[in-house]
Amino acid sequence: MATSTVENYLKALLRQEEETGSTTVGEIAKELAVTPGTVTTMMKHLEEENLVVYQPRKSLSLTLEGRAAALKVVRRHRLIELFLVQIMELDWSEVHEEAEILEHVISDRLLDRIDRMLGEPTHDPHGDPIPDRDGNLVQFEATPLDEAEGGKYRIVRVSDDDSDLLGWLNQNGLTIGEEFALAHPDRAAGLLEISRSTGAKVQLGIQAAGQVFVEAVSA
């Protein structure tokens, strides 16, 4: 079984490949807050393990085996988050940090049990898709709110690692599935105003809005 450090590298590689289609030593170093030299050493190790293909200064990517291993960690992370919210009744702002730890230690047997207990769920509490047991990950298109034009929207996903923002969103009723209207946004002001279905108006900074992903609701 891979160490937790290796698993965190695999997760970072997967996330960047999913988000931008590629990754580099520099980007991994930035994401994991380590030096590029540390990443290079790890990539050589992962190449020996047949988890990445690494050509210094040229290319870096997960092998099929590396991708499968990364998807397993992501599956554990997201199922644990959902378990902590639904069964343990933790707030969605508190579960990411716990899942970051538990994802490296939980057994397959316990994870299977959690999966069945939750009814083989497809999404975690933040709207991220849960890879299935065969490692299939369904991606969906969602627009970051800071790039949305005026219109009606539904929240489908929020970034899971900023617990202050998650707490604030919760307080303001901005959770997964919530619908709202966005008036023509004035990006120069750095602030968006949305109207909730309750009529309440909520103002969001552009940066916070970039962590909230929406899909259009047809009128």
Ligand SMILES: [Zn+2]
């Ligand atoms: Zn998380």
